[in-house]
Amino acid sequence: LDAILVTHAHSDHTGGLPVVAEAFASTPIYMTPPTRSLVEILQRDALKLMSLPSDREADVPLYGERQVEAMLGQVRPVHHHESIELGDIRVTYLPASHILGASMVHLETPGGNVLFTGDYSVAGQRTVASLGRPELPVDLVITESTYGNRIHADRKLAEERLLHSVGQSLEQGGRVLIPAFAIGRAQEVLLILRDGLRRGRIPHVPIFVDGMVRSVCGAYPQHERYLEPALRRQMRTLGHPFFGDDVKAVRDLSERRQIVSGGACVIVSSSGMLSGGPSAFYASEFAGNERDAILITGYQDEESPGRALLDLASQQGPRTLTVAGRTVDVRCRFESYSLSGHADRMQMVGLLEAMNPRVVGLVHGDRDAKEALARSLGDRDVVLCDDGIQLERTFVTRTRRAVRPGADRGRAEELVGLEPDRALDAPELARAWFGRDVADERREGLVRELTALGLVALDDAGVLRARPSRPATPEQLAEERLRQQNPKGKVHEWCTRRRVKPPQLFESRSGGHDQAELVLVVDGQTLRGGPVLAASRKLAERLELAPEVVGGQLLGEPAVEPGVRVVDAADSERLRGSNFKGKLLELSMKHKTPRPTYESLTRPGAMRSRGLLRLHGGVRHLSSWYQATSGRDAEHAASEELL
Ligand SMILES: [Zn+2]
Numbered sequence: 001l002d003a004i005l006v007t008h009a010h011s012d013h014t015g016g017l018p019v020v021a022e023a024f025a026s027t028p029i030y031m032t033p034p035t036r037s038l039v040e041i042l043q044r045d046a047l048k049l050m051s052l053p054s055d056r057e058a059d060v061p062l063y064g065e066r067q068v069e070a071m072l073g074q075v076r077p078v079h080h081h082e083s084i085e086l087g088d089i090r091v092t093y094l095p096a097s098h099i100l101g102a103s104m105v106h107l108e109t110p111g112g113n114v115l116f117t118g119d120y121s122v123a124g125q126r127t128v129a130s131l132g133r134p135e136l137p138v139d140l141v142i143t144e145s146t147y148g149n150r151i152h153a154d155r156k157l158a159e160e161r162l163l164h165s166v167g168q169s170l171e172q173g174g175r176v177l178i179p180a181f182a183i184g185r186a187q188e189v190l191l192i193l194r195d196g197l198r199r200g201r202i203p204h205v206p207i208f209v210d211g212m213v214r215s216v217c218g219a220y221p222q223h224e225r226y227l228e229p230a231l232r233r234q235m236r237t238l239g240h241p242f243f244g245d246d247v248k249a250v251r252d253l254s255e256r257r258q259i260v261s262g263g264a265c266v267i268v269s270s271s272g273m274l275s276g277g278p279s280a281f282y283a284s285e286f287a288g289n290e291r292d293a294i295l296i297t298g299y300q301d302e303e304s305p306g307r308a309l310l311d312l313a314s315q316q317g318p319r320t321l322t323v324a325g326r327t328v329d330v331r332c333r334f335e336s337y338s339l340s341g342h343a344d345r346m347q348m349v350g351l352l353e354a355m356n357p358r359v360v361g362l363v364h365g366d367r368d369a370k371e372a373l374a375r376s377l378g379d380r381d382v383v384l385c386d387d388g389i390q391l392e393r394t395f396v397t398r399t400r401r402a403v404r405p406g407a408d409r410g411r412a413e414e415l416v417g418l419e420p421d422r423a424l425d426a427p428e429l430a431r432a433w434f435g436r437d438v439a440d441e442r443r444e445g446l447v448r449e450l451t452a453l454g455l456v457a458l459d460d461a462g463v464l465r466a467r468p469s470r471p472a473t474p475e476q477l478a479e480e481r482l483r484q485q486n487p488k489g490k491v492h493e494w495c496t497r498r499r500v501k502p503p504q505l506f507e508s509r510s511g512g513h514d515q516a517e518l519v520l521v522v523d524g525q526t527l528r529g530g531p532v533l534a535a536s537r538k539l540a541e542r543l544e545l546a547p548e549v550v551g552g553q554l555l556g557e558p559a560v561e562p563g564v565r566v567v568d569a570a571d572s573e574r575l576r577g578s579n580f581k582g583k584l585l586e587l588s589m590k591h592k593t594p595r596p597t598y599e600s601l602t603r604p605g606a607m608r609s610r611g612l613l614r615l616h617g618g619v620r621h622l623s624s625w626y627q628a629t630s631g632r633d634a635e636h637a638a639s640e641e642l643l
Pocket residue numbers: 008010098119
């Protein structure tokens with residue numbers, strides 16, 4: 001084994017690392033620096049748990065401190081966007097959002113390019129920035145599929161619902177327990193609570209942090225460059241992102257006892273499923289009290305007390321829960337909130353269509369999730385991977401760094417394409433061939449070789465043009481053009497960004513041809529393309545989605561309706577510079593009026609917004625509709641009018 005590549009710190013990805021590391025004692029283990037910090041905290045906590053006396057035979061420790069130390073000694077840090085060379089494989093770590101330090105791993109190999117996504121999220125969270133599309137060429141994507149059968153509720157709404165529920169209990173003098181996974185979720189919850197305090201959404205009561213969450217929170221400030229930019233800025237003015245006058249760590253057992261005999265407070269503690277740790281203790285104390293609340297924020301295992309608690313909701317008669325070794329009559333309020341750190345089906349499809357790999361392998365999800373995701377990927381080559389599976393495909397690789405065009409004519413021909421006289425862009429050509437940007441001389445060398453092979457030539461105006469050696473049929477040309485433009489990917493990416501349901505495709509066969517018709521509904525407006533006839537289903541679908549059919553309406557010039565003011569490029573430049581939305585918010589805070597609200601509509605190729613400002617004495621100002629390419633610009637324009 002040449003290397004062990006760790007994507008992120010969660011224990012379902014690193015729990016067994018000391019055992020694996022011992023078996024491959026001379027193998028380097030690669031991970032980002034924050035992942036290393038978190039893995040160390042997690043393993044030290046595991047050692048502590050394993051050293052506790054246990055009467056269960058199955059609890060014989062699998063490893064001890066020696067193995068953990070040795071494993072940490074094998075770790076080689078690698079930052080995001082950094083590459084390591086392993087023989088003729090180049091490994092690049094890329095951000096995966098999800099949690100602090102989480103990575104996707106890109107492998108450039110002589111046999112093709114692989115992206116291993118690990119766990120990832122697409123929308124930004126409070127601790128980590130949103131996912132950028134990996135810009136490297138990919139033949140095979142091995143993707144997680146945890147929520148392949150789910151569409152998440154709006155994150156902002158879930159957060160507001162959580163704050164509302166916390167506020168409700170606190171106002172009645174109750175105590176609120178939020179069990180949360182120590183890495184990632186707990187930090188998100190703390191930032192939501194602190195933000196709620198600042199905005200006056202919840203009353204000022206002490207917030208306590210207990211369990212492994214404490215030490216995990218302590219690791220975040222050491223890895224500033226991995227944090228969400230807004231959080232980084234906040235840290236500079238407000239200090240520690242998680243602890244302060246409002247949020248305190250619980251230091252010992254006596255403090256814990258004080259808290260359970262005290263008044264209204266919020267506790268954020270691991271474990272997230274009430275299966276152990278201080279959260280189980282607090283739950284056993286709070287469950288019997290009707291003023292208290294237990295608010296669940298993540299996935300709950302079938303066997304966990306957290307799941308048993310949630311299942312009580314649909315149960316008649318007396319309700320009891322066994323937690324932390326006690327059986328309690330449940331009288332407290334309990335609810336569940338989705339604050340997922342994983343992409344949902346729509347987001348995964350959007351990402352995969354945009355990357356347009358040849359093969360997709362699905363891992364890290366149950367059967368149901370994998371099947372649902374595979375269905376959403378239509379006629380792509382999708383493999384539902386089980387442990388131990390071997391995947392074999394033969395194709396001309398999109399990049400092969402070491403090979404010169406003369407040594408692989410087939411690939412050189414594919415690079416140049418079938419369309420005669422197509423204008424070529426040398427840097428783009430080089431990027432496709434080498435898989436990344438290269439120095440000028442390598443690029444010029446490539447063009448020279450292609451010229452010598454007779455595949456490209458400069459025309460009289462000095463433009464590099466394709467000189468394909470074989471004539472192509474119109475269908476082959478259409479197929480090639482579509483592959484280059486990837487209209488399906490563009491449409492799906494657009495839908496993902498705007499949170500619009502992906503287009504639905506209606507297919508039929510008539511007279512030996514496949515027919516496709518595509519329907520996309522955007523804010524109640526229906527866009528229809530086709531129907532298009534083609535010799536194959538795949539081609540019909542692609543033609544149907546071609547930019548000039550639907551993408552043209554979608555990604556091209558937006559339609560303008562009367563009464564709607566259009567923000568042009570110059571306007572948006574000016575608007576961004578002046579931050580009218582911020583100014584309006586500041587003004588409303590100064591005058592203690594409600595925050596201005598915005599209504600938004602998605603339009604083909606544009607976002608539309610208008611603002612509502614409520615003043616004292618029931619006076620309301622509603623702005624005109626503004627249309628811009630970004631929702632933010634439209635809101636700035638509406639704010640300017642209200643100001
Ligand atoms: Zn994870």
